[in-house]
Amino acid sequence: MPRKQRCRWIGAYPDCWEFSPEEDTEEEPVIMSLDEFETIRLLDREGMTQEQCAGQMGVARTTVTAIYNCARRKIAEALVDGKRLLIRGGNYRLNSRGTENIIRKGKKSMRIAVTYENGEIFQHFGHSEQFKFYDAEDGKIISEQIADTNGSGHGALAAFLKAAQVDSLICGGIGMGAQNALAEAGIRLYGGVSGSADAAARALAEGTLQYDPNVKCSQHGHAHGEGHSCGHHHGEEHSCGQHRGEEHSCGQHHGEEHSCGHRHGDEGCRNHHGE
Known part of the structure; x- marks a missing residue:
């Protein structure tokens, strides 16, 4: 039995999740996992060596080589064959830098974040410089904390x-x-x-918040759609990113710990030796 695959650290979510050719295509899309995307970001965008990338992601250099080769082949297939490229799922864990001073929430608490500026809800998520966190239990706010963001851009803020x-x-x-x-x-x-911000957080905790389920980004804040009353859900924590199904193997074997190829709908690559 192979060892459980080790999570790969990633720095942030991407800002763009889908790339499409100008002409519509019925071809099966190419799926790139978030750990594959991270090797492209670190090696090709940030200019790291494979050794540096391996240290950042917490895996062996040979594993980075294999993940990177897989990611490059997927980009090539999307470009050459004119297919959509989607970034989805993978075996990853988010880097928690910048959250060291944020109080850990209780096991029974729901943590609400609000884009925050001078007591009000800031209207442009991607430019938020502060969030206010509210921990709620049994329909009541039990603690509050204001935190400065550690970056800009949609992906970095979501991470x-x-x-x-x-x-x-x-x-x-x-x-x-x-x-x-x-x-x-x-x-x-x-x-x-x-x-x-305080009133909105209280309303969400009580299950009475009015919001727009079809919200879009606009220069004036939010879409003027019909309000929607909501409750809330206590989502379970994930120890290793968002895992989208089983691990999957692929076709192009390079003699490394990780293989790729995805012409039959595979959504990522599997490390057969535990990295």
């Missing part, structure tokens, strides 16, 4: 919220890329809300 143990987010306007990142993080979204 920050995930690392801060957030279950639900209240905000104004928010784009589809950010919504995808929050969904990947398992964070429930309540968008299109304005006014007092």
